[in-house]
Amino acid sequence: MLPANKLPETLLDLDAIRDQFPSLAETDNGSPRLYFDNPAGTQVSRRVVERMSECLLHGNANIGGYFKTSELAGALVDDARSAMADFFNAPSTDEVIFGQNMTSLTLHMSRSIGRYLKAGDEIVLSRMDHDANVEPWVLLARDHNLKIRWLPFDTDSFEFDLSIFDEILSERTRLVCVGGASNLTGTINDIKSICAKARDVGAWSYIDAVQSAPHIATDVQDLGCDFLVCSAYKFFGPHQGILWGRREVLEGLDPYKVRPAPKELPWCFEPGTQSHEGLVGTGAAVDYFAEIGAALAGTRAGTRREQIVTAFEHLFEYEKSLAAQLIAGLNDIPGIIVQGITSPDAFDRRVPTVSFTHSSQRPEVIAEALAGRNIFVWNGHNYGLEPAKALGLLESGGVVRIGIVHYNTSGEIDTTLNALEDILN
Numbered sequence: 105m106l107p108a109n110k111l112p113e114t115l116l117d118l119d120a121i122r123d124q125f126p127s128l129a130e131t132d133n134g135s136p137r138l139y140f141d142n143p144a145g146t147q148v149s150r151r152v153v154e155r156m157s158e159c160l161l162h163g164n165a166n167i168g169g170y171f172k173t174s175e176l177a178g179a180l181v182d183d184a185r186s187a188m189a190d191f192f193n194a195p196s197t198d199e200v201i202f203g204q205n206m207t208s209l210t211l212h213m214s215r216s217i218g219r220y221l222k223a224g225d226e227i228v229l230s231r232m233d234h235d236a237n238v239e240p241w242v243l244l245a246r247d248h249n250l251k252i253r254w255l256p257f258d259t260d261s262f263e264f265d266l267s268i269f270d271e272i273l274s275e276r277t278r279l280v281c282v283g284g285a286s287n288l289t290g291t292i293n294d295i296k297s298i299c300a301k302a303r304d305v306g307a308w309s310y311i312d313a314v315q316s317a318p319h320i321a322t323d324v325q326d327l328g329c330d331f332l333v334c335s336a337y338k339f340f341g342p343h344q345g346i347l348w349g350r351r352e353v354l355e356g357l358d359p360y361k362v363r364p365a366p367k368e369l370p371w372c373f374e375p376g377t378q379s380h381e382g383l384v385g386t387g388a389a390v391d392y393f394a395e396i397g398a399a400l401a402g403t404r405a406g407t408r409r410e411q412i413v414t415a416f417e418h419l420f421e422y423e424k425s426l427a428a429q430l431i432a433g434l435n436d437i438p439g440i441i442v443q444g445i446t447s448p449d450a451f452d453r454r455v456p457t458v459s460f461t462h463s464s465q466r467p468e469v470i471a472e473a474l475a476g477r478n479i480f481v482w483n484g485h486n487y488g489l490e491p492a493k494a495l496g497l498l499e500s501g502g503v504v505r506i507g508i509v510h511y512n513t514s515g516e517i518d519t520t521l522n523a524l525e526d527i528l529n
């Protein structure tokens with residue numbers, strides 16, 4: 105087991121990382137805060153806040169004007185777009201579209217996509233997905249008389265059986281909507297194979313990367329998807345949604361826009377005025393990863409994209425070690441059932457979001473008791489309505505979800521496990 109505040113071998117001192125997040129040092133009546141609510145929203149680094157306030161204090165204007173602040177705001181937006189292009193490994197910045205959050209972007213984009221679908225066309229949705237990648241498509245199907253085909257997951261292995269996916273796909277499949285990682289079970293899905301299979305039948309793929317983006321490097325070119333969407337507030341940035349769309353696909357869509365708005369990509373898909381400060385904060389969150397990667401790679405630092413990839417590789421290794429510690433400890437507490445992958449040799453196929461149930465205590469009782477000890481966790485279905493239903497947990501209050509990110513420590517996991525033992529005794 106790793107010592108409490110050290111990332112594995114080659115890595116940065118975790119204290120230096122934690123120092124960048126002022127909120128991690130907060131206490132309440134002398135009791136430190138343990139942030140395990142990360143899948144719902146992470147803490148924000150100082151650099152993100154500083155860059156956002158600079159934007160608001162010194163570059164606050166609409167873009168496209170001849171005057172100084174407007175030029176500044178335009179440059180800041182361009183910088184943010186190129187940071188996100190690096191984050192996604194997008195071929196071009198024109199394919200990066202900003203919006204309020206993942207849900208709004210998806211509802212908005214579904215309108216444009218819907219115009220290209222005909223009655224009887226089929227959409228594949230998954231029983232593992234967050235409702236933000238389910239209900240927008242269910243509503244679209246209702247409006248356009250589309251047929252929904254459901255991709256189940258195995259409730260023992262918490263993974264998809266892709267042979268079932270093969271059976272569901274048909275020549276009528278037009279769209280496949282699947283999550284990169286589950287916000288409930290933590291499973292990382294084989295998105296690359298799913299996108300390839302969708303493409304083989306001529307369907308587009310729409311990937312919800314909200315829960316994978318904070319933990320593993322996102323590479324839209326390698327995944328071979330057509331759309332991918334995520335939220336910066338899940339990866340240490342501000343409340344901001346970001347969508348990547350394949351240029352050929354976006355160019356063929358009819359954007360829902362007001363008349364004076366630009367016709368060109370990406371602005372045609374960004375209705376109204378954006379939160380420039382949100383965009384700037386998002387770019388700063390990307391740079392946060394790049395800085396970690398640069399420090400790790402030293403003189404071999406490379407491009408920003410390479411730095412981002414280096415950071416994710418190392419941080420995920422550390423996160424996996426914390427998840428292993430947590431899952432082993434949970435398995436030792438009588439009555440606890442981890443609702444997700446628990447086999448250490450499959451930890452590459454899960455993010456460190458660990459949900460569990462208990463044989464006699466309801467999730468809300470456990471979450472409230474943990475909150476009483478300043479340990480912040482979520483309980484319930486967490487908008488993962490389909491997976492909670494599939495696991496038979498909807499009526500019993502869902503799960504308790506402990507969501508780890510790289511600023512968490514081994515010591516925090518120990519404290520949480522001790523608290524659980526105490527509460528459940």
Ligand SMILES: Cc1ncc(COP(=O)(O)O)c(C=O)c1O
Pocket residue numbers: 143144204205206207208234236237283285286287312314315334335344345
């Ligand atoms: C997997 C997943 N998808 C989508 C969303 C919705 O994201 P947003 O709040 O940006 O709309 C969430 C939020 O928790 C999520 O976990």
